[in-house]
Amino acid sequence: MEIHEEKRLEHPLSKEELDKRPKIEYKPYAKYSYSAGQAITKFLEGLKEGKIYGRKCRKCGRVYVPPRMYCEDCFRPTDEWIEVKDEGIVMTAVASFISWTRERLESPEIVGVIRLFPSSDRDFVYPALFHRICCSYEEVKDMSIMGRKVKAIWKSKEKREGSINDIDCFKVI
Amino acid sequence: MRPNIYYSKRVGILGSGLTLFRSKMLETPQELAFIAARRALDEAGLELKDIDCVVIGSAPDAFDGVHMKGEYLAHGSGGIRKMVSRVYVGGATGVMVPISGWYHVASGLCEKVLVVAEEKMSGDLPHPQAIFRYIWDPITEKPLNPNLIWIFAMEMHRYMKKYGIKKEDIALVSVKNKRNAINNPYAQLPGQITVDDVMNSEVLVWPVQRLDISPTSDGAAAMVLASEDVTRRYTDTPVWIEGVGWTLDNTSWPGRDLFYPRYLENAAKMAYRMAGIERPNKEIDVVEPYDPFDYKELHHLEGLQIAGRGQAPFLLKEGFFDLDGDIPSSPSGGLLGVGNPIAAAGLMKTISIYWQLKGIAGKMQVKRPVKTGVAQAWGDLMQASTVIVMRN
Numbered sequence: 258m259e260i261h262e263e264k265r266l267e268h269p270l271s272k273e274e275l276d277k278r279p280k281i282e283y284k285p286y287a288k289y290s291y292s293a294g295q296a297i298t299k300f301l302e303g304l305k306e307g308k309i310y311g312r313k314c315r316k317c318g319r320v321y322v323p324p325r326m327y328c329e330d331c332f333r334p335t336d337e338w339i340e341v342k343d344e345g346i347v348m349t350a351v352a353s354f355i356s357w358t359r360e361r362l363e364s365p366e367i368v369g370v371i372r373l374f375p376s377s378d379r380d381f382v383y384p385a386l387f388h389r390i391c392c393s394y395e396e397v398k399d400m401s402i403m404g405r406k407v408k409a410i411w412k413s414k415e416k417r418e419g420s421i422n423d424i425d426c427f428k429v430i
Numbered sequence: 431m432r433p434n435i436y437y438s439k440r441v442g443i444l445g446s447g448l449t450l451f452r453s454k455m456l457e458t459p460q461e462l463a464f465i466a467a468r469r470a471l472d473e474a475g476l477e478l479k480d481i482d483c484v485v486i487g488s489a490p491d492a493f494d495g496v497h498m499k500g501e502y503l504a505h506g507s508g509g510i511r512k513m514v515s516r517v518y519v520g521g522a523t524g525v526m527v528p529i530s531g532w533y534h535v536a537s538g539l540c541e542k543v544l545v546v547a548e549e550k551m552s553g554d555l556p557h558p559q560a561i562f563r564y565i566w567d568p569i570t571e572k573p574l575n576p577n578l579i580w581i582f583a584m585e586m587h588r589y590m591k592k593y594g595i596k597k598e599d600i601a602l603v604s605v606k607n608k609r610n611a612i613n614n615p616y617a618q619l620p621g622q623i624t625v626d627d628v629m630n631s632e633v634l635v636w637p638v639q640r641l642d643i644s645p646t647s648d649g650a651a652a653m654v655l656a657s658e659d660v661t662r663r664y665t666d667t668p669v670w671i672e673g674v675g676w677t678l679d680n681t682s683w684p685g686r687d688l689f690y691p692r693y694l695e696n697a698a699k700m701a702y703r704m705a706g707i708e709r710p711n712k713e714i715d716v717v718e719p720y721d722p723f724d725y726k727e728l729h730h731l732e733g734l735q736i737a738g739r740g741q742a743p744f745l746l747k748e749g750f751f752d753l754d755g756d757i758p759s760s761p762s763g764g765l766l767g768v769g770n771p772i773a774a775a776g777l778m779k780t781i782s783i784y785w786q787l788k789g790i791a792g793k794m795q796v797k798r799p800v801k802t803g804v805a806q807a808w809g810d811l812m813q814a815s816t817v818i819v820m821r822n
Contacts, residue, residue: 269454269456275454291568291569293569297569297570301569323567323570323682348588348688349584349585349588349591350587351580351583351635351636351638352635353577353579353580353634353635354632354635355577355634356575356577357559357575357576357577358556358560358577359556359557359560359577365636368574368584370584370588370684370688381686382685382687383687384685385685386570386684387570387574387683387684388574389574394636397587398636400590403587403588404591420573421569421571421573421574
C-alpha cells in the first residue's frame, strides 16, 4: 500500500468536498427499556411526591443520591432509605451554548451539580444531583453562583411523572 | 493496592509508528492501523511472524461506526491467528494499551508484543458529540439532554473556583501545546496562538471555548514491546517500561468533588511505587499528561503529584513546563496540538516519551537530559486514569 501522507499537510477532505460525496445514512433502531431497579424506582416515585430519596450505608455512613442498593466502598447492601433535603449548595455551574448534537443555542442552558443537604463542605463524596440551575449567564461567568444555596423548583403535582425532569431547576433562595 | 513488583520479565520498547493525525483521513480504520503497525515493526526491525501477541485499543465502537472494533481492526493490526485482545477504558485506553502489552511480556506469556491503537472520529455526522449521549446514566442524567463538554466545563469551573484560577492562566496550556506541536511532523493543529486568541474563540460551554479543546481526529499509533533479553539483542539504547498503574472511579461523578482526580493519584502512586519513584517532582524529567482540554493538563499534573494542589497554573506561568523548563510537559504538542483520535492519542503520548528517552525526538527533544518520563491518559465520566513510567 502506498502512503501518500507527504502531500497532505491540510485535511484530506474539506467539509464542502465531503458534502458532495454520497453518504450512508442510517438511523439505528435502538430503543431500550432500561431497568430502573429497586433504588431508582423508589427515587423516581419520590420525585413524583416532591421528595428526594437516598440510601444510607450504616457501616460507613455514606448516603447515596441517586440511591444505590449496595455500598461500593463496604461492598455490602445499603441499609435504609432516607429523605434528603431538596436544598443544597451549587458545587459547579456552566452555561452551554451548544445542544447535545452540537448545534448552536441562542440563549445558554445553565446546568451544574448541587450538593444536597445533609452534607458538609469538607466532604469529598456527598449526595448530589446533576441538574439545571435557574440563574443568569453573568452569575455563571463571574462564578458567583457557585457556593450559593439553592432549592429545587418542582413542577406542579399533576405534571410530575416520576422523572428527573419533575424538578424544573434549582434556584437561589 | 500493593502491586507485585516481582514480575517475571523486564519490558523494553523496540519501535513505534504513527500515522498523521488529521480530520477526514481517506484511509479506512484498518488501513490506518496497518500504517502505524507496519511502521512500528519497521522501526523495531521485526516482521509480523516474530510477534507473539497483539493488543488493540480503541474507544467506543460508535466512533468508527462498526461494532466489535477489536475484531474489526485485527487484520490491519497484525492480529490474524495470534493471541489478540482489545482493551477499553474510555479516553484512558491509549495508555492502557501499552500497559496491557507490558503485562503480556512481564508475566512471561509473550516475548514480543505489538500494541496498536486507532480511532476515526471525523466520519461521525453531523458531529461525534451526539455519540457521547450514551455514556450518561439513562434515567437520572440523559433526560437533561447533556452533551459531553458539559461535564468538562463543570470540572474546569469547579477547579477554577476552588483555587481562584483565572481562565487566562489555563489558556496558556493551549498556547504552549500548539506551539510545541509546530515541531511535530504528525500534528493536526500546530500554531503560534496567544491567550487572547483562546479568550476570543467561540464560547461552547462556558468556561470552555473553542481553543480550549482538542480537535476531532483520525489516526493510529503502534508500538513493539519485548522482554529484556530480546530488547538487548535489538538495541544498544533501550528504553524500559518501569512502572504501570491504573484505576477506575465510580460513574457517580456528581457525588464526587471534581476539583481533584483522586483516581489518578492512586494510579500514579501505583506506577511510582513500581518504578521506585519517591519524589515525583524531583525524579521525573519529562511528562505527557493527557490534555483533551487545556485545564486537564494542569489537573493531571496535580494528580500525578508533579505539581502541588492548585499550583500547576503558577508553575506553568513561570515556564516550569516549557520545552526548556524544569519538567517539560507535552513536548509532542499533546492532544491540543497534535490531535485527539482518542485511543491513538494516548498511545501517541507514550510514544512521545519513548522518543524523548531514546533521544530520537528531533526538534521536539527537550533541552535538559532526560532519564525518567511519564505518560498518562484519562477517560470516562471523570473516572479512569492510566499511568506509565519509562526510563532509558
